[in-house]
Structures are given as C-alpha cells and as structure tokens.
Amino acid sequence: MRKTRGTVSGSAAYSPRRRRIRSAVAVLAASVTAAGLVTVGATSTADAAGNFYNPPSTFDSDPGSIIRSQSSPLLLQIPGVKNQWPGTATRIMYTSTRQDDKPVAVTGTVVEPTAKWNGKGERPTVVLGPGTIGQGDQCAGSKMMSFPLSIDPLKPSLGVNYSALEMNLLLINGVRVVMTDYIGMGTPGIHTYVNRLESGRAMLDAARAGLKFAKAPKDAPVGFSGYSQGGGAAASAAELASDYASDLNVKGTYAGAPPADLSKVINRIDGTFIAGAIGYAINGLDARYPELAPILKRETNAHGRQALKQVATQCIADTGLAFGFQRTKDWTRSGKSLGEVVKGIPKAQKMIDDQRIGKLKPNAPVLLSSGFNDDVIPHGQVAQLYRDWNKQGADVKLTNNYTPPIFPGLTLNHVLPMLDKLVPSTNFLLTQFDS
Structure with missing residues (x-):
C-alpha cells in the first residue's frame, strides 16, 4: 500500500470529474433480504401500528442483516412514482453490534440513484455518517428524507438533515448511498x-445491509464518508474494516474534521454555541460504562444533571438554544470543567481514551480534512490522527482549510470547511472507485 507523506491543499483536484461535479453543485443549489430472519420477512414493512423504529422481539443477529424496510420518498418526490430524480429511497432497519458485542437494531436509508454508474466495475456504495444532529429520536436522518427539517412545536424541537448536499453529489454520479442513523438514534x-466502536460498526454494517438490499455483489466497491461526528464514524469504520468487516471491498474513506481525541474536543467546544453536545458524549458513555453513573452522581450538580437529561432528547439546534455558550464548570459541584473532572479521574479518562481513533490501520486510502481555525474540532488532533495512521503505513492524505477566525464559538469555522470540502471529497471517492 502506498504511503503518503505530504498533505494536499484544499484546491487540489482528485479527478477529471471536477468540472462535472461543480456544475452539479450549481444545479443542487438552484433546486433546493436478509435470509434467516426469525419473525419478519426479507423486506417486511413496519408493524400494524406503523412504528417502524420499534424493533421486533427477535431478529437475525448476523451483522448487516435486513430486519425490515419501508419506502421513503425524497424531497419533492411523489410517492409511488418510479425513477424520480435523484434516486429511490428506502428506509431500512438492519443489524449491527454494540460495544459489548450484543446485536442491536439500527435504522438508516438506502438510496438507489437514478443516474447510471459510468465508472469501472459494479456500482459503488458510499455509507454516509451524519454530523452532529442531536441525541433525541426525532433527530434521526431517516425521518427527514422527504423534508430536511423536523419541527415538533410541542417539545419544541427543530431537527436538520444537512447531509443531503453530500448525498445528492454522490447520487448524481451514479453512486448508491446508505445513510445510517447510528445506534440508538430513532x-x-x-x-x-x-x-x-459503535459508530464504526454501524457504518460497516450499513454497507453490508445496503449491498444486500440492492442485491449487489458482495465484493462490490464500498466507501465511507462523513464530517464532524460523521467524520469520526467514517474514520472508525476505515480502521475497523480489516477486522470487523473483512468481507467488504473498501476502496476509500473521506473523514472530515473527525473527533479522533475526545479529550481535546471536549475542551474546545466548552463555552461554544454547541457546548451542550458534551452532554451527548457523556450520556453515550453512561449508557455503556456502568462505572460512570456513580462518578456523575458525585461530580455533577443539580443543573448539570438536568442538562444531561435534557440534551438526551434534543436535536442540536435545541441544545444550542438551551445551553449555547455555557461552561460545563457550571454543571459540576467542584466548579471544574467536565474536561478537568475527567482528567482527574482515571476511570473516566479511560472511557474517553477508549474512543481514541488512530490505533488501527485503515485497509484502504483515506482523505482527512481539517479547518486550521476550526472552533469545534481542534486541528491538532486531526493532524495527530494523520501522523498516527501515516506511521502505520496507511495510505492517508490530509487537506486543510485556512478560513480565518469568524466569530469564534459560533461554529462558522467548523461549518465553512465542511462546505469547502464537499467537491474535493466527492472527487476523491470517485477516483478511488475508478482506480
């Protein structure tokens, strides 16, 4: 495998398709089977109550098995009409594996493109990992395919599916897209x-499920892509693939602004508009590490405990409005930030260290991206991930965005690099599929 030592500038071209994709962006801007199932068929619909997201009492435990499926029209599409642009979407529930190796039902969406695949070989599949959209069930991306907003005036809650831009770029180039909701979302x-482990496995099993649903060959090319939380999920999938999913023919991964080292990320976002997202991470750890509960009880005050409970049911916009620019020192009894508390408790620090990405070697080329002045995901820990993989002999490149600081803490320096890398990242993946 070729070892890449340098970095790639943000303006570098990865494919002769660049011009084609740029024109597609303009158009987008203008237009705004699993065998062995115990209780459900290969593509059964939801139960009689219409609760698609409630798993059956028993289901096939093999990772990547399809538990159920349901039609899911995209934006401006007419239900029941075939071959609509840009593709045909189906909501799926599939099997993945928790951190403790127990099977778990996960939902997502498979989109079969209307456009033909004009590259080499079989039509490729890209699994998209959404960025931070929240922790409440209403935030699941598969619930926002027909309309990119989810508004619940009773909660109140506002969800946004902003992965549609990347999804459509891939679809118009004939690439099948699978978007996971991740474990426990929906x-x-x-x-x-x-x-x-759980985000990477959800991505890898989404690829397996997507191939099965499309009746594609098992060795059809696969890629992973995501930004922010999705970048971490994609990066995790890339380095877990060799061991957890050696059956997949992984061709490449794009991981934008991955939170590879949570100890660095927690400190960066504390006090920003999305400071409450720290609560998402704490809640997720609490669900898998029983030893964390007594630590939280001891270290958090009433306001902190209420904040953790509240963010568990919110989307990111709700969390920003409720806890934006707060400091987590106001959540603790000691007056120390959660980052400081974790650092002082070995058990808690180990939980954070368990999430560190970069200890395993990806089995296919990876493109990393980072904003040099990112006010959410520190550039330094992305650069460290690049060095960690590079030392292991991985084929990895790093491309940077140098947008100067704009109202630090509002997350603009996190969002703008994402938009900047939409075209280069898509070109990178297309190039891997054509190689």
Whole structure:
C-alpha cells in the first residue's frame, strides 16, 4: 500500500470529474433480504401500528442483516412514482453490534440513484455518517428524507438533515448511498454519540445491509464518508474494516474534521454555541460504562444533571438554544470543567481514551480534512490522527482549510470547511472507485 507523506491543499483536484461535479453543485443549489430472519420477512414493512423504529422481539443477529424496510420518498418526490430524480429511497432497519458485542437494531436509508454508474466495475456504495444532529429520536436522518427539517412545536424541537448536499453529489454520479442513523438514534435506547466502536460498526454494517438490499455483489466497491461526528464514524469504520468487516471491498474513506481525541474536543467546544453536545458524549458513555453513573452522581450538580437529561432528547439546534455558550464548570459541584473532572479521574479518562481513533490501520486510502481555525474540532488532533495512521503505513492524505477566525464559538469555522470540502471529497471517492 502506498504511503503518503505530504498533505494536499484544499484546491487540489482528485479527478477529471471536477468540472462535472461543480456544475452539479450549481444545479443542487438552484433546486433546493436478509435470509434467516426469525419473525419478519426479507423486506417486511413496519408493524400494524406503523412504528417502524420499534424493533421486533427477535431478529437475525448476523451483522448487516435486513430486519425490515419501508419506502421513503425524497424531497419533492411523489410517492409511488418510479425513477424520480435523484434516486429511490428506502428506509431500512438492519443489524449491527454494540460495544459489548450484543446485536442491536439500527435504522438508516438506502438510496438507489437514478443516474447510471459510468465508472469501472459494479456500482459503488458510499455509507454516509451524519454530523452532529442531536441525541433525541426525532433527530434521526431517516425521518427527514422527504423534508430536511423536523419541527415538533410541542417539545419544541427543530431537527436538520444537512447531509443531503453530500448525498445528492454522490447520487448524481451514479453512486448508491446508505445513510445510517447510528445506534440508538430513532430506535430504543440512548444514542451512543461518538462511541468509536459503535459508530464504526454501524457504518460497516450499513454497507453490508445496503449491498444486500440492492442485491449487489458482495465484493462490490464500498466507501465511507462523513464530517464532524460523521467524520469520526467514517474514520472508525476505515480502521475497523480489516477486522470487523473483512468481507467488504473498501476502496476509500473521506473523514472530515473527525473527533479522533475526545479529550481535546471536549475542551474546545466548552463555552461554544454547541457546548451542550458534551452532554451527548457523556450520556453515550453512561449508557455503556456502568462505572460512570456513580462518578456523575458525585461530580455533577443539580443543573448539570438536568442538562444531561435534557440534551438526551434534543436535536442540536435545541441544545444550542438551551445551553449555547455555557461552561460545563457550571454543571459540576467542584466548579471544574467536565474536561478537568475527567482528567482527574482515571476511570473516566479511560472511557474517553477508549474512543481514541488512530490505533488501527485503515485497509484502504483515506482523505482527512481539517479547518486550521476550526472552533469545534481542534486541528491538532486531526493532524495527530494523520501522523498516527501515516506511521502505520496507511495510505492517508490530509487537506486543510485556512478560513480565518469568524466569530469564534459560533461554529462558522467548523461549518465553512465542511462546505469547502464537499467537491474535493466527492472527487476523491470517485477516483478511488475508478482506480
């Protein structure tokens, strides 16, 4: 495998398709089977009550098995009409594996593109990991495919599916897309936000499920892509693939602004508009590490405990409005930030260290991206991930965005690099599929 030592500038071209994709962006801007199932068929619909997200009492435990499926029209599509642009979407429930190796039902969406695949070989599949959209079940991306907003005036709650831009770029190039909701998002249980094993496995099993649903060959090319939380999920999938999913023919991964080292990320976002997202991570850890509960009881005050409870049912916009620019020192009894508390408790620090990405070697090329002035995901820990993988001989590149600081803490320096890398990241994946 070729070892890449340098970095790639943000303006670098990865494919001769660049011009084609740029024009597609303009158009987008203008247009705004599993065998062995115990109780459900290969593509059964939801139960009689219409509760698609409630798993059956028994289901096939093999990772990547399809538990059930349901039609899911995309934006501006007419239900029941075939071959609509940009593709045909189906909501799926599939089997994945928790951190403790127990099977778990996960939901997501498979989108079969209307456009033909004009590259080499079989049509490729890209699994998209959404960025931070929240921890409440209403935030699941598969619930926002027909309309990119989810508004619940009774909670109140506002969800946004902003992965549609990347999804459509891939679809118009004939790439099949599978978008995972991650473990615990929409389905019962807490969403285990930025859990390294569970997010990576959810991505890998989404690829398996997507191939099965499309009746594609098992060795059809697969890629992973995501930004922020999704970048971490994609990066985790890339390095877990060799061991957990050696059956997949992984061709490449794009991981934008991955939170590879949570100890660095927690300190960075504390006091920003999305400071409450720290609560997502704590809640996710609490769901998998029983030893964390007494620590939280001892260290958090009443306001902190209420904040953790509240964010567990929110989307990111709700969390920003409720806890934006707060400091987690106001959540603790000691007056120390949660980052400081974790650092002083070995058991808690180990839980954070367990989520560290970069200890395993990806089995296919990876493109990393980072904003040099990112006010959410520190550039330094992305650069460290690059060095960690590079030392292991991985084929990895790092491309940076140098947007100067704009109202630090509002997350603009996190969002703008994401938009900047939409085209280069898509070109990178297309190039891997064509190689």
